[in-house]
Amino acid sequence: MPRYTRFLVSYFAVAAIFFVSPRAQAQSVTASGQVPPERFIGGQDVGVSTRPSNLTPLGVNYSDCVQDMTLRFSVQVSGFTGANNLQVWATRSGDCSADTTRGVGSVTGATCWLVNGGSTGLLQQSAGTLNFDVRVQDLIGPQNAPPFPTTLVSEHVTSTNNPCLAQPSFAAVPMNIWFVPTNSANQYTGSGAYNYPITTDMLGPPGPSGVSIADGDTLFVVNWTPNSDSDTQGYDVYLDPAADTVFHANADASASVTTETICPDAGVPALVNANVDAETGASDSGTAASSADAGCYTVNVANTPPSGAGTCPSTVLGPGGGVVDSGATVSTPVYDDAGNLIDSGIVTNTKGGLSTVPASYIVNANAGTGTTVSGLSGSTYTITGLTDGTTYTVGVAAVDGSGNVGPLGSVACDFPAPVNDFWKLYRQDGGQAGGGYCALEAVGAPVGSSLAVAGLGTVALAVARRRRRRV
Numbered sequence: 001m002p003r004y005t006r007f008l009v010s011y012f013a014v015a016a017i018f019f020v021s022p023r024a025q026a027q028s029v030t031a032s033g034q035v036p037p038e039r040f041i042g043g044q045d046v047g048v049s050t051r052p053s054n055l056t057p058l059g060v061n062y063s064d065c066v067q068d069m070t071l072r073f074s075v076q077v078s079g080f081t082g083a084n085n086l087q088v089w090a091t092r093s094g095d096c097s098a099d100t101t102r103g104v105g106s107v108t109g110a111t112c113w114l115v116n117g118g119s120t121g122l123l124q125q126s127a128g129t130l131n132f133d134v135r136v137q138d139l140i141g142p143q144n145a146p147p148f149p150t151t152l153v154s155e156h157v158t159s160t161n162n163p164c165l166a167q168p169s170f171a172a173v174p175m176n177i178w179f180v181p182t183n184s185a186n187q188y189t190g191s192g193a194y195n196y197p198i199t200t201d202m203l204g205p206p207g208p209s210g211v212s213i214a215d216g217d218t219l220f221v222v223n224w225t226p227n228s229d230s231d232t233q234g235y236d237v238y239l240d241p242a243a244d245t246v247f248h249a250n251a252d253a254s255a256s257v258t259t260e261t262i263c264p265d266a267g268v269p270a271l272v273n274a275n276v277d278a279e280t281g282a283s284d285s286g287t288a289a290s291s292a293d294a295g296c297y298t299v300n301v302a303n304t305p306p307s308g309a310g311t312c313p314s315t316v317l318g319p320g321g322g323v324v325d326s327g328a329t330v331s332t333p334v335y336d337d338a339g340n341l342i343d344s345g346i347v348t349n350t351k352g353g354l355s356t357v358p359a360s361y362i363v364n365a366n367a368g369t370g371t372t373v374s375g376l377s378g379s380t381y382t383i384t385g386l387t388d389g390t391t392y393t394v395g396v397a398a399v400d401g402s403g404n405v406g407p408l409g410s411v412a413c414d415f416p417a418p419v420n421d422f423w424k425l426y427r428q429d430g431g432q433a434g435g436g437y438c439a440l441e442a443v444g445a446p447v448g449s450s451l452a453v454a455g456l457g458t459v460a461l462a463v464a465r466r467r468r469r470r471v
Contacts, residue, residue: 027084027181028077028079029076029077030076030194032074036048037134038074055234055369059201060199061404062404066162068135075194077130078127085181087116088118089112090113091112096112096193097193099186103147103148107148110146110147114150114152114153118132132179136164138155140166170206170229170351170400173199173202174198176197177195203404204400204407205232205352205399205406206406207395211224211396213412215416215417216416217418218384218388219382219384224380232376234372234374235373235378236365237363237372237381237396238361239363241392312413317394357395395408
């Protein structure tokens with residue numbers, strides 16, 4: 001064959017190979033147009049989030065886990081010729097594209113666990129979207145069980161095992177879900193791995209302490225000591241019986257509101273030791289003030305439960321009641337003003353957990369924010385619409401950013417009652433001046449508040465004139 005002819009044959013042979021055989025592409029796994037996973041419970045699509053937007057809208061919480069939620073991840077893949085696989089792993093730390101973290105060769109030191117069987121022999125040369133489902137229980141359950149198996153273990157809530165309680169403390173646990181291309185020996189192919197960070201939080205914050213009640217006519221002002229942990233995003237206030245239910249007053253007919261005589265000023269006659277009937281709201285006339293009592297005001301500042309009530313009557317809101325407690329403690333570092341570490345091992349008695357008190361007892365539960373009071377620094381809330389003379393129990397629980405409601409802290413009980421004092425008598429006598437001391441005291445205003453003092457002289461003068469007219 002002539003040399004020229006041989007050249008043409010070789011040229012066309014190479015060209016045929018070039019045009020017939022597609023050039024191998026590097027494998028690629030990336031996020032699809034919708035990055036957050038779609039959520040499914042019992043086969044029903046519930047969107048990309050199951051809590052109010054003011055909390056952490058993405059991630060998963062305890063409720064998601066026990067409802068057996070499935071997360072559907074949509075990823076775009078390309079460059080798979082049918083010879084390699086795509087596996088789905090999860091980890092609390094590390095890089096699941098590293099073979100050792102997936103237990104390849106040895107499970108010792110593995111930090112990743114399978115959360116989906118993946119796709120074997122994947123054929124997807126051009127770009128296309130694939131869906132991979134991850135059950136929340138399979139994501140949460142194995143996190144404390146290294147060395148991790150190299151096969152998928154399906155977790156389920158049973159009477160003896162709850163994978164949703166695997167979280168070691170109430171602080172949120174960040175995880176990463178990895179989509180890893182591997183060869184037939186389960187080794188990383190060297191390109192195309194993609195990971196999605198997700199916040200997992202299965203336990204609520206500790207219950208706040210110092211819960212107390214300042215009461216007034218058909219209302220409570222509930223106060224508590226705010227939490228100091230960064231996990232708290234708000235508080236739920238619980239009330240038993242619920243305020244929107246009709247009740248019969250359970251106070252003893254002879255029970256009266258405990259009153260206190262406050263003397264912020266002198267020189268003005270006043271009534272002392274007046275009583276208000278807890279059932280009817282009627283007030284007796286009290287006794288005339290002595291010269292030593294001049295300028296004093298008798299107000300309802302500290303109601304006591306009706307006779308025979310004893311401790312708080314609620315069985316639903318018992319102290320810490322209805323709680324699955326993690327038993328976790330927190331070591332808080334202490335620094336001086338210069339930023340020097342003083343003590344790194346002060347263990348505070350703060351235990352997170354989960355409240356199992358029915359949500360129907362939460363005040364203002366449908367406010368659209370997921371909490372009665374938003375913010376870590378919240379410390380007070382006013383409950384209105386109560387029935388005078390009815391004993392209520394109040395508890396407060398902290399809520400984290402993922403919507404987990406923690407255990408109740410201390411609880412308090414009391415009953416609202418009318419406040420018949422000089423301010424009320426002054427109003428009934430036609431007085432039109434602004435707010436005064438007694439009106440504020442009834443809802444827990446601090447003694448000596450500026451507004452109270454400002455109104456004191458007006459009220460005292462009006463009442464004094466009223467008494468002089470009756471002499």
